Amino acid sequence: MTVQPVSIRPPYLLFLGAAETNLGAKTATGVAAWRPEICAGQYRLPGCGADLGLPDLTFEEAAAQGVGSLVIGTASVGGGLPDDWVATFVAALEAGLDIASGLHARLAAVPAIAEAAARNGRALHDVRVPPAGLPCGTGAPRSGHRLLTVGTDCAVGKMFTALALGRDMAARGVAADFRATGQTGIFIAGSGMPVDAVVSDFLSGSVEVLCPAADPDHWDLIEGQGSLFHPAYAAVSLGLLHGAQAEALVLCHEAGRTLIDDGGYDGYALPSLTEAIAANEAAARITCPAARVVGIALNTRALGEAEARAALEAASAETGLPAIDPVRTGTAPILDALLGPVPAGVSA
């Protein structure tokens, strides 16, 4: 396989721009939360009110500490590339850093940035741009275990659930890798495949590249996207299901949500958990006949403790599967069912 997923050189200096709060630097916040060991510092422009509690480093300090990449962890007002950002990025390149961005505006399309990168031999990673030369899918069986998070809707916790499962598997001594398919996930993993930006013909093939054959005992935890029930993005979800060939699916849902995109698509209701399980299993079995949903991940952030417990019990009763909230309860019930009990001597 000659095509490689996007790959970003650690450690990171997180660019927070002039974000007023940490919420305005959501991507950077996610990266710092999940990968503190590769986040060497933060870089803030005048007026920035966000603070991730990391050292404020100049580009020269960062380079001296061995930082590999400036990671753009926020969006600009309006989504473009303001002049002061361009000047800042050029300075980072001059100091010897790569730059990784998920902005809509492409770094390489800005002449001053492209020129500075070329002159300094530095890499520009637009993580919304898939690698060139992706193949079509083959559907051929491959070794290794794979788990894909699927959803009743967008923005229900598919990335978080895959990350939590990977972290907790590793804590049990299982060889496991998180496989990212969206911007924040790619920064967290340091590599990945922006599947929603892949040309349709190569969609399932791009997922085969993302999670290739691995050791028989190894698990890939693959970040899902969209929902088979979403009128705009279901094709992305299906390409992921077919390319992943995951034996295990975890269905993610936000407790209490009843409408697609929380009402953003008029007339579109969420499926029941039962309907979502049936549709995802049927689709997954085209390329992985053994595929099954092994658990439910409920996002219960809007609920109090008692309501959350009740929602988890109801989900489990409806489906006959372990139901977790990865934030509130941890992932143990799903991992116990999937891997067996925690080995003696391991605390997880």
Add this chain to the structure above:
Amino acid sequence: MTVQPVSIRPPYLLFLGAAETNLGAKTATGVAAWRPEICAGQYRLPGCGADLGLPDLTFEEAAAQGVGSLVIGTASVGGGLPDDWVATFVAALEAGLDIASGLHARLAAVPAIAEAAARNGRALHDVRVPPAGLPCGTGAPRSGHRLLTVGTDCAVGKMFTALALGRDMAARGVAADFRATGQTGIFIAGSGMPVDAVVSDFLSGSVEVLCPAADPDHWDLIEGQGSLFHPAYAAVSLGLLHGAQAEALVLCHEAGRTLIDDGGYDGYALPSLTEAIAANEAAARITCPAARVVGIALNTRALGEAEARAALEAASAETGLPAIDPVRTGTAPILDALLGPVPAGVSA
């Protein structure tokens, strides 16, 4: 809606290159068969053995007759753009023709061709390149009737069936348009959307652009792609189903075929007609709750007359639906079921 599908200016001069036989100019053959009224002539290079029975025109003769576009109806050996093709295309542009191509090599990427097009104010259409600025899907209901051809596999007759249904609807006095989604179909229609080249996020949105709201009595006949059961291309099929919001589906199948891509994907079997109907209806109903399969189109080219009749009867008995071979039997049984009996005074 500001984004428009690809659109090619008729009439056409069909470029046959140096194809040895008509089979080597399959695309041109299809265009000449379906749209003889817009095929003004053919253009052949030395050594060409193909002949569509059209007048051989020079570019100057074609321009004088009002020809709009040179349509590349063949592939080169190796798939690239040989030097003599480049010189030929430049001459066509100099004479005042646009060029429409489905070659993998992009016309606009060849400096001599791009420069000649700009200098003469002519258009270059790479029909594998979708228009810029495609939207995401909305899933909102829209007026007009729509029919989508779906398949058990690739290359089973989805384009041919949609074309035949559109032609025969028009013969019954029904306002109908064929909506093309692949290279040959786009040349035949003069416009269309190369859905398999659309970025995944915009796939269903691109289909909404292809077949927008229309008069309540108007039918769009939409060319399907791939199959929900295909390990590489099912996502394309799902995006088409969701974006088309077609009330009527026609399931296309090649009689006797049992393996995906006729065996090209090891271990992948075709679904039964019953399974394919269930999967396509379930998927289509996400965005069009009334969607149903209204008929079966069997490609029986490999069979004798008696075997073909038996295969059609078996398909109809299995599904309870009218079964046609658009080549052998015509489309009347499906159109009768869909539209009612042929109006008095119309011969179709």
